[in-house]
Amino acid sequence: MSSNRVSHYAGLSCQCCTDMLSQPSSRRDFLRTAAGAGMAAFLAPQLSFAASGNYEAMVLSCIDPRFQKLVFDREAKEGRTDKYSAFTIAGASIGVVAPAFKAWQVAFWDNLAASLQLHNIKQVIVINHRDCGAAKIAYGAAAVATPAAETETHKNALLTFKKELAVRQPKLGSQLGLMALDGKVEMFS
Ligand SMILES: [Zn+2]
Incomplete structure (x- = not known):
């Protein structure tokens, strides 16, 4: 050179x-x-940190620009403004459990562990959404071709996430939602 x-x-x-x-x-x-x-x-993960505190949750949501304000407003309506950490990844729970996005999983679980340690969170609030491009990439167009198929696809990803969470962070609770384009959220459990 x-x-x-x-x-x-x-x-x-x-x-x-x-x-x-x-x-x-x-x-x-x-x-x-x-x-x-x-x-x-x-x-030295055993050390305590100055930036620690007591917060309610981590909110896991999708990178889709249409849903940033909707998710923020929804959390505000639930009384959680300034009370949660946020992890935003394509597909929300799909980004964490779909085999197509396997390489992303470590980043999420490590961040969740960090938030648990730093922020003492109690639960993960997962907000998938309809018309999600990541869902199509992960599972194919047929998986989201009708509203019913789309609901089923997201429900499966959310429940798979819940199962994984129970193994990896058994102390944390969860809320599992699928948000529509108008901001309404359908919950699963
Ligand atoms: Zn999305």
């Missing part, structure tokens, strides 16, 4: 680092502390 090429790459600025370095030192100190705390979480 020529030195020109090296200096070309070295001359590129990284937006996130540039922003960070331009912040006042207190912001940098905060980031450094936060990074250190994150590292400590992995190196």
Whole structure:
């Protein structure tokens, strides 16, 4: 590799680092502390953390842009504003249990364990939704071709999630919902 090429790459600025370095030192100190705390979480999980607290739940929902506000508003209506951690992944429970997305599973269960430890959550609130592209990718178009088939597909994924949860985090409860495009949620148990 020529030195020109090296200096070309070295001359590129990284937006996130540039922003960070331009912040006042207190912001940098905060980031450094936060990074250190994150590292400590992995190196010494038995330690207690400054960022801990008592929260009600983790909300697991889909990345679909149409449902971000609907899920937020629904949780507000349930009185959970500022009382839950959030994990957003394509398909919600489908992203955690479908064989097609197997590689994603570790990230979810590790994050759930972290939230349990840091936030002392009591349950996972799962909100799948209708017209979900991830459901089609995971199970094929026929699995969501009719409202009844779609309901069955999501119900199966939600109940599979509940079974997995009972094995991996038996202390945590769950609420399993399927949200329609108008924000109404059908619950399963
Ligand atoms: Zn979706």
